[in-house]
Amino acid sequence: MTNYLIRRFMGMVVVTFLVLTIAFVLVRLAPGDPAALMLGPDATPQDVMDLRASLGLDQPIFVQYLTFVANAAQGDLGRSLFFDNSVTSVLAARAEPTVFLSLFSLIFALVIATPIGIYAAYRRGSALDQSAVTTAMLAASVPSFLTGLIFQRYLATELGWFPASGYGGPDAGFLDRMWHLVLPSITLGIVNSALILRFTRASMLDILGENYVRTARAKGMSERRVVLRHALKNAGIPIITVVGLTFALLVAGAVVTERVFNLPGLGSLVVNAVLRRDYPVIQGTLIVVAILYVFINLLTDLLYLVIDKRVRY
Amino acid sequence: MADTTLSSGTPETAEPEGTGEPGFFRVLLARRSVQVSLVVFLTIAILCLFASLVAPANPDAMSVRERLQGPSAAHWFGTDAFGRDVLSRLLYAGRSSLSIGLSVAILSSLIGVAIGLTAGFFSRLDWPFSRLIDAMMAFPDILMALSLVAIFGGTLTNVVIALSIVYAPRVARIVRASTMVIREMPYVEAARALGTRTWRIMITHALRNIVSPILVQATFIFAYAMLAEAGLSFLGIGVDPETPTWGIMVNEGRQYLDSAIYLILFPGVAISLSVLTLQIVGDALRDALDPHLAKEA
Numbered sequence: 001m002t003n004y005l006i007r008r009f010m011g012m013v014v015v016t017f018l019v020l021t022i023a024f025v026l027v028r029l030a031p032g033d034p035a036a037l038m039l040g041p042d043a044t045p046q047d048v049m050d051l052r053a054s055l056g057l058d059q060p061i062f063v064q065y066l067t068f069v070a071n072a073a074q075g076d077l078g079r080s081l082f083f084d085n086s087v088t089s090v091l092a093a094r095a096e097p098t099v100f101l102s103l104f105s106l107i108f109a110l111v112i113a114t115p116i117g118i119y120a121a122y123r124r125g126s127a128l129d130q131s132a133v134t135t136a137m138l139a140a141s142v143p144s145f146l147t148g149l150i151f152q153r154y155l156a157t158e159l160g161w162f163p164a165s166g167y168g169g170p171d172a173g174f175l176d177r178m179w180h181l182v183l184p185s186i187t188l189g190i191v192n193s194a195l196i197l198r199f200t201r202a203s204m205l206d207i208l209g210e211n212y213v214r215t216a217r218a219k220g221m222s223e224r225r226v227v228l229r230h231a232l233k234n235a236g237i238p239i240i241t242v243v244g245l246t247f248a249l250l251v252a253g254a255v256v257t258e259r260v261f262n263l264p265g266l267g268s269l270v271v272n273a274v275l276r277r278d279y280p281v282i283q284g285t286l287i288v289v290a291i292l293y294v295f296i297n298l299l300t301d302l303l304y305l306v307i308d309k310r311v312r313y
Numbered sequence: 314m315a316d317t318t319l320s321s322g323t324p325e326t327a328e329p330e331g332t333g334e335p336g337f338f339r340v341l342l343a344r345r346s347v348q349v350s351l352v353v354f355l356t357i358a359i360l361c362l363f364a365s366l367v368a369p370a371n372p373d374a375m376s377v378r379e380r381l382q383g384p385s386a387a388h389w390f391g392t393d394a395f396g397r398d399v400l401s402r403l404l405y406a407g408r409s410s411l412s413i414g415l416s417v418a419i420l421s422s423l424i425g426v427a428i429g430l431t432a433g434f435f436s437r438l439d440w441p442f443s444r445l446i447d448a449m450m451a452f453p454d455i456l457m458a459l460s461l462v463a464i465f466g467g468t469l470t471n472v473v474i475a476l477s478i479v480y481a482p483r484v485a486r487i488v489r490a491s492t493m494v495i496r497e498m499p500y501v502e503a504a505r506a507l508g509t510r511t512w513r514i515m516i517t518h519a520l521r522n523i524v525s526p527i528l529v530q531a532t533f534i535f536a537y538a539m540l541a542e543a544g545l546s547f548l549g550i551g552v553d554p555e556t557p558t559w560g561i562m563v564n565e566g567r568q569y570l571d572s573a574i575y576l577i578l579f580p581g582v583a584i585s586l587s588v589l590t591l592q593i594v595g596d597a598l599r600d601a602l603d604p605h606l607a608k609e610a
Contacts, residue, residue: 011444011447014444015444015447015448015451018444018445018447018448019448019451019452021448022448022449022452026460026461026464027464029464029465030463030464031464134346137589137592137593138585138589140588140592141536141540141585141586141588141589141592142581142584142585143540143543143544143547143560143563143581143584143585144544145543145544145547145563146563146577146581146584146585149563149567149570149577149581150574152570153570153571153574157570157571248453248454249453251453251456252453252454252455252456252544255453255455255456255459255544255548256455256544256547256548259547259548270456270459271459271548271549271550273463274459274460274462274463274550275549275550277463279463279464282459282460282463283460285456286452286456286457286460289452289453289456290448290451290452291451293451293452293453294447294451
């Protein structure tokens with residue numbers, strides 16, 4: 001057990017290190033001198049040279065790499081070329097909409113997809129099962145920007161049920177801001193519910209075929225009790241797995257959804273950073289998201305240990 | 314690039330070597346949904362491939378007097394803000410969207426097979442390669458593609474390369490796992506004992522036996538790559554707008570959401586239908602190629 005935890009933790013450190021290396025290499029491949037980009041077209045060659053020296057860009061690449069890793073380990077991801085601020089501060093300022101958007105859409109997806117997935121598996125082959133599977137596949141095939149735009153046009157602009165876009169202005173209170181996230185969360189939640197539904201259904205089908213379920217049925221236990229007491233209890237692990245898996249999907253979806261609904265989150269930040277060639281911000285977002293992904297996967301693995309006493313590594 | 318679009322039907326219909334399952338096509342086409350999906354996907358692909366023959370108008374011909382007209386007998390799918398025929402643009406844009414999907418499926422499979430076979434066969438390289446795959450997979454697809462396109466520029470080739478780099482680790486992981494099983498098989502041991510070179514064993518024994526999972530994965534990557542490309546184009550970061558894709562059409566039509574929703578609906582439905590049919594075919598392929606599931610079916 002302790003050995004497993006040490007190995008798992010070391011693996012995470014190595015992957016994090018590789019994530020930093022990939023992000024470092026990517027930005028070094030970008031054309032143009034970061035110092036010249038920061039100073040703009042009016043800078044003199046002397047200004048550029050001075051800034052290069054102060055940023056350490058005149059150092060050998062290996063030294064730059066070590067400095068970058070050492071800084072990143074202390075939470076310093078460099079300075080934005082566009083905002084006169086550190087990348088960490090820029091990311092922190094934009095995190096709220098993205099965090100709540102991801103959280104709400106995950107809750108929406110879990111609430112919708114888990115019961116349907118379980119019921120579809122229980123009634124395997126029925127009309128409900130088939131329509132659930134087909135709907136899930138359809139939901140996974142429609143681009144989230146299309147769903148978002150259709151919702152925006154009909155539910156927001158035409159019916160006025162939800163705000164059409166934005167995050168409620170600079171003075172908006174917390175509840176007002178959250179209200180602006182309802183439609184985007186449903187949009188993003190639909191895509192994620194497709195994966196969760198298929199995964200829950202498949203896991204539940206496996207569980208319903210297990211011997212202990214057959215035994216429970218054989219001893220005359222009611223179907224309701226079999227499903228709720230025996231099968232459902234064991235569906236915890238697959239559901240945790242799928243929550244870990246949806247993280248990447250949520251982040252990717254947030255980038256597009258935030259653009260549709262004009263939300264000032266990390267997704268919009270990274271798209272604007274790409275358009276402005278603000279490489280440190282692109283690099284910082286990549287690093288933060290990838291490390292979060294690695295960390296969430298570690299967390300789900302550890303949760304297995306807590307939830308299922310049979311899991312021993 | 315265009316003529317490869319037609320062959321997008323090949324993975325679904327070609328009998329893969331090494332499976333040897335009798336009744337492969339019977340299992341593959343057992344479900345009505347799969348038959349319909351194949352017909353729909355091939356129809357879309359063929360119509361887009363022969364866009365120059367079937368398109369009712371020149372996709373770039375502008376007509377200010379006819380701008381933003383809804384679907385009619387003259388323009389079945391209406392006209393856009395420049396008075397261009399939406400149906401014709403949809404068919405030409407489909408060429409790019411489908412070509413990107415297919416090219417990414419092929420390129421990412423090639424890269425993934427090379428990495429996966431090497432990691433699976435040479436145990437010394439397994440650890441570093443596997444950690445590299447883990448690290449690559451930690452980056453969400455559209456975010457990684459976005460960064461790569463930002464760095465290398467938004468051309469069709471760069472989008473294909475960026476998405477292939479994003480999806481290759483998925484193939485690599487599957488190929489690695491399958492190769493590690495095959496590596497221990499008696500026939501590989503026998504080949505080794507006979508003095509067959511490693512690269513020859515990798516190609517003639519390992520690769521032949523992992524064609525099925527690669528084929529299934531490639532079909533899904535085809536679908537995911539089309540969705541990702543549409544997302545990138547929608548964000549205005551994908552292919553140069555001079556080469557229309559379905560994602561670019563949605564992005565352009567977005568400004569007229571309240572007055573001309575058909576501008577986003579037609580390309581949006583085209584993307585969704587292609588992705589949906591590909592996923593259904595991918596699922597059916599997996600069932601047909603998996604002997605365990607095939608027996609159940």
